[in-house]
Amino acid sequence: MEPLLLYPDPPPPELAQALDLGGYPWKSVADELNAQRVEPDDGWAGAIICADIDPEGAFSLCRALRKRDIPLEPVLLLVSGAQLSDLELRDDLFDDFCLAPFHPRELEARLKHLFWRTGRGTRPELIEYGELVLNLETYQAACAAKPLDLTYMEYELLKFLASHPGKVFTRETLLSRVWGYEYYGGARTVDVHIRRLRAKLGEEHANLIQTVRSVGYRFGQSRWGV
């Protein structure tokens, strides 16, 4: 995901913290010139402008962002309660605003709704390990940029293993955690699914799933290296 543009530089610590916790990358800038210089190749994902410290600079930056050939959006404004009445005259400079001090979850909800409105969609939930990527929303998996056609149980098994890399699971544990607690069937079922997963991962990545003899299976490298 492209980073968000933040103003001022440095941004308020609680803002930076909220974005970091939410997993949103960001860069802070001091003015429009600075913004152009550090702009990533793919452009900004949006902007969060903090207007309660330096309103003048904030609004002038908003104006500059909007005057670009491709206006930067969405723009989320952080304002204090005392500034609410000033917003009316600047409706065109921002897409949404949030009262400071804000609750991190309100900020995230506003970001998500803004991204939805502006058509950028929300970030998909992903599990990544090396070249392997699992998209939890679309139930799709890919390895080395090549999509894997996994069945339901294969996907669930791989998802469970990949979300605990390095950890060894016995067949019984896998059966109870992936198949369900009340499951009662042969433990060799796990073997077969592991086999099919390895086959679909391809020879090159089959070693992502390792056998730990007389114990079970492990995804990825152990912490001590192999």
Place this chain on the structure above:
Amino acid sequence: MEPLLLYPDPPPPELAQALDLGGYPWKSVADELNAQRVEPDDGWAGAIICADIDPEGAFSLCRALRKRDIPLEPVLLLVSGAQLSDLELRDDLFDDFCLAPFHPRELEARLKHLFWRTGRGTRPELIEYGELVLNLETYQAACAAKPLDLTYMEYELLKFLASHPGKVFTRETLLSRVWGYEYYGGARTVDVHIRRLRAKLGEEHANLIQTVRSVGYRFGQSRWGV
């Protein structure tokens, strides 16, 4: 100025008071039927839906308002902090939201900004995906420049799927989001509608809707391709 639609009936006293002080006329309604009965000749100016008391009724009213021939907008949602995480999947049901308890001036600022925004018609009236086009204003659909004759439920289902391309939905989710929360019927109903959609899309585009076995259905491809 036309009145605002308020929910529930009676509305929270602090909401009514804030609007009265701001000089905004309003009428409160108990449901969509009620809303149609007391609707003024010139229509509503917008809606403020309080969702922290009765979320079910609130969201179902939102949906009804959006499904009108001329969707009611703007819709401002009042939510409690605990509901923030629920908003993500209902992005299409409202235009802005405000945390309760709210400051009267924040509410007014949001209203003003909403009126400004909607006055310029920023709401997307088209959904496009590949050769498929949905015109939300005329309730018409076309695929490969050929018009599709869809029934109401078919259109609603396709609209919902196409506005979340790539994402997988279970039948239960589809029933609750497209048919409505209070819907209680067999899940196979979804299958039949999917079948008809695929048939009307034609053999060439039937694969726009994919079956994810033992999970549900997905519209379109993910960004990795198939």
Place this chain on the structure above:
DNA sequence: CCCTTGTGTGAACGCAGGATGAAACGGAGG
């Protein structure tokens, strides 16, 4: 070296979940 134990391999079975066809239901309009 054999024996035991544990895992990889190939193939077959059987069932659940989805597709399909058709009939019943219900509301709107004439």
Place this chain on the structure above:
DNA sequence: CCTCCGTTTCATCCTGCGTTCACACAAGGG
């Protein structure tokens, strides 16, 4: 009241895939 059309439900068929087995192979221990 009847008819039409959209929706829902039911019954049936079919396929994918999860499960199981039998066997071959590898590892480790005495």
